[in-house]
Amino acid sequence: MxxxxxxxxxxxxxxxxxxxxxxxxxxxxxxxxxxxxxxxxxxxxxxxxxxxxxxxxxxxxxxxxxxxxxxxxxxxxxxxxxxxxxxxxxxxxxxxxxxxxxxxxxxxxxxxxxxxxxxxxxxxxxxxxxxxxxxxxxxxxxxxxxxxxxxxxxxxxxxxxxxxxxxxxxxxxxxxxxxxxxxxxxxxxxxxxxxxxxxxxxxxxxxxxxxxxxxxxxxxxxxxxxxxxxxxxxxxxxxxxxxxxxxxxxxxxxxxxxxxxxxxxxxxxxxxxxxxxxxxxxxxxxxxxxxxxxxxxxxxxxxxxxxxxxxxxxxxxxxxxxxxxxxxxxxxxxxxxxxxxxxxxxxxxxxxxxxxxxxxxxxxxxxxxxxxxxxxxxxxxxxxxxxxxxxxxxxxxxxxxxxxxxxxxxxxxxxxxxxxxxxxRLLQSTITTILAGIPIVALATTISNPWLALAVVPPLGFVIFVSFALLVGALDPSEPFEILAYAPGTVGSTAESVQERIEETIGAHPPLGGVQWLLFLTGLSLLFSGFVLGFLGAELEFMSP
Structure with a gap:
């Protein structure tokens, strides 16, 4: 663009x-x-x-x-x-x-x-x-x-x-x-x-x-x-x-x-x-x-x-x-x-x-x-x-x-x-959506206080989703900064500098195969969901009126 x-x-x-x-x-x-x-x-x-x-x-x-x-x-x-x-x-x-x-x-x-x-x-x-x-x-x-x-x-x-x-x-x-x-x-x-x-x-x-x-x-x-x-x-x-x-x-x-x-x-x-x-x-x-x-x-x-x-x-x-x-x-x-x-x-x-x-x-x-x-x-x-x-x-x-x-x-x-x-990359994007959806839904289900859910789920869910997108390959590591580079002023120039450094650093490292990533991420998603439903859920429940 x-x-x-x-x-x-x-x-x-x-x-x-x-x-x-x-x-x-x-x-x-x-x-x-x-x-x-x-x-x-x-x-x-x-x-x-x-x-x-x-x-x-x-x-x-x-x-x-x-x-x-x-x-x-x-x-x-x-x-x-x-x-x-x-x-x-x-x-x-x-x-x-x-x-x-x-x-x-x-x-x-x-x-x-x-x-x-x-x-x-x-x-x-x-x-x-x-x-x-x-x-x-x-x-x-x-x-x-x-x-x-x-x-x-x-x-x-x-x-x-x-x-x-x-x-x-x-x-x-x-x-x-x-x-x-x-x-x-x-x-x-x-x-x-x-x-x-x-x-x-x-x-x-x-x-x-x-x-x-x-x-x-x-x-x-x-x-x-x-x-x-x-x-x-x-x-x-x-x-x-x-x-x-x-x-x-x-x-x-x-x-x-x-x-x-x-x-x-x-x-x-x-x-x-x-x-x-x-x-x-x-x-x-x-x-x-x-x-x-x-x-x-x-x-x-x-x-x-x-x-x-x-x-x-x-x-x-x-x-x-x-x-x-x-x-x-x-x-x-x-x-x-x-x-x-x-x-x-x-x-x-x-x-x-x-x-x-x-x-x-x-x-x-x-x-x-x-x-x-x-x-x-x-x-x-x-x-x-x-x-x-x-x-x-x-x-x-x-x-x-x-x-x-x-x-x-x-x-x-x-x-x-x-x-x-x-x-x-429709396949990678679909896999990202499915895997990230598990912990996001689990997090929303766990929090009983509606206002707390609205405050916690969107930002944390976004971080979870972007993390899976980067790991699956739906996004390249430099792409979030490439998008921000179009912004005016200091934000754009800083993002462009970060983008260039990332591309120089990881350009020579090939990614893992698709099957390995799928197995790893599925396990990671389920593990995170268990964490949310367990320890984090108990903490948030304690905070809820």
């Missing part, structure tokens, strides 16, 4: 960490103030809105950041791209808001979802316009490689929502208050983002039309395929919520959404990588650097597996204590679907960067086919399982749909022209 891409990833990851923390604080407050039923209605409305916005904005947001990032020599290329997509954004936003307003006022929403939800769609119609320009502004900045501006705007969006929505919901405005939070926040981000875009490229370019040679057809074709791709992708996110609303109670929808919220925490790094890779790899594709792309994809797959797996193991080990503390006792039914969602969430996390690299090439028919196959499996299983098994059926169906994404997109990647499994 070169430093320009790495800096973009760090910018996006940093913002996502902040957004994750803010969301982690605000979501349980919304759940408590709205109640399970109100939170279920809110989750359903946001799912419908997300699916609807695919047709309004997804082609624009993906297109503007891809084509701005391309290294083209046409005169005023950036100005023409910005102007073309701004005009298209205006047209689609007005049409989208008008159609939603018409559907709400002419009984379409009433017939489809019930009269109690109809008033909310008037607010959503206004949100269509503000969200359109919020996303256009942020993605345009990303197309210019200005993540240092686009990502603080994402934080502003979250902060604005929290400062407006939480007080309104607490004062009794319910779901309308939550929607108002999104409306105000999107206005702030849209205005701020467009001001920054105007500094880079004057928005007066909206009034100037490019020549006939401008690739309008290529852009519109990409937009169409992008809309199809995002629609299929979003169906994996939202079809279970929409179907649960039809077959179960709002309480079940709210608890299932709570489970999804926790499972989706696993994706914040893969989503950050995907966000940066779409436009960053466009440049690599334009230079036909296929070997570099395969190397980047394989290493990213390996790191994503390890990071997501350690988070999934920790979340599974602590689910019984984390869910009641986080959402309250009313959310205890969310524990079962959460555990079922975690395996599929790992597969979905692995698929996201691979999909982004395919998007960067611009040939979308194979990624669309791969996503469509996973989406079809997801829909069929949800239809089959939700009416009988409710939340549990939705979780099983969605987890399988998520999991198949990685397999299908590995096939798509090879057809597109790169190999994400070249040095992914």
């Amino acid at each position: 070169n430093r320009s891409i790495a800096s973009g990833v760090f910018s996006v990851v940093s913002s996502k960490v902040v957004v994750l923390i803010l969301t982690a604080v605000s979501t349980p407050l919304l759940y408590r103030y709205l109640g399970a039923a109100g939170f279920g209605d809110y989750a359903f409305l946001m799912s419908v809105f997300a699916i609807y916005m695919i047709f309004v904005s997804s082609g624009i947001t993906d297109g503007v950041r891809k084509f701005l990032a391309e290294d083209r020599r046409e005169a005023n290329w950036s100005e023409h791209v910005v102007g073309f997509y701004f005009r298209l954004a205006v047209i689609l936003a007005v049409l989208g808001a008008g159609v939603m307003m018409w559907a709400a006022s002419n009984g379409v929403v009433d017939a489809a979802f019930g009269s109690e939800l109809t008033p909310y769609f008037y607010v959503l119609a206004v949100l269509v316009i503000t969200a359109q320009f919020r996303d256009y502004a942020r993605k345009t900045l990303m197309g210019f490689g200005l993540e240092r501006y686009s990502e603080p705007l994402k934080i502003l969006d979250t902060v604005g929502f929290i400062f407006v929505a939480i007080p309104l919901v607490a004062l009794g405005f319910g779901v309308t208050g939550a929607l108002a939070g999104h409306l105000v926040a999107s206005v702030l981000v849209a205005v701020g983002g467009l001001v920054i875009v105007n500094r880079r490229v004057s928005l007066s370019c909206v009034a100037s039309l490019p020549s006939r040679e401008f690739p309008r057809k290529q852009m519109l074709t990409f937009n169409t395929m992008s809309i199809a791709l995002v629609f299929l992708l979003m169906s994996l996110y939202h079809i279970d919520i929409v179907m649960l609303q039809q077959f179960t109670s709002s309480d079940d929808v709210g608890n299932y959404r709570a489970a999804l919220t926790l499972a989706e925490f696993l994706w914040f790094v893969p989503l950050a990588i995907q966000t940066v890779f779409v436009h960053s790899t466009s440049e690599l594709w334009s230079r036909n650097r296929r070997e570099k792309i395969s190397e980047l994809a394989a290493r990213t797959t390996r790191y994503t597996f390890l990071l997501t797996a350690v988070m999934a193991v920790g979340l599974a080990a602590l689910a019984d204590v984390a869910v009641p503390i986080y959402f309250g006792d009313e959310a205890i039914p969310a524990i079962a679907p959460l555990l079922l969602l975690l395996p599929g969430s790992l597969g979905f996390a692995l698929a996201r960067p691979v999909l982004a690299i395919s998007q960067g090439k611009g040939t979308l028919r194979f990624p669309v086919a791969a996503t469509g196959a996973a989406a079809l499996i997801n829909v069929v299983l949800n239809v089959a399982l939700i009416p009988t098994y409710g939340m549990v059926g939705a979780a099983v169906a969605t987890s399988i749909g998520y999991g198949t994404m990685f397999a299908f997109h590995c096939w798509s990647a090879r057809v597109v022209g790169f190999d994400p499994l070249e040095d992914a």
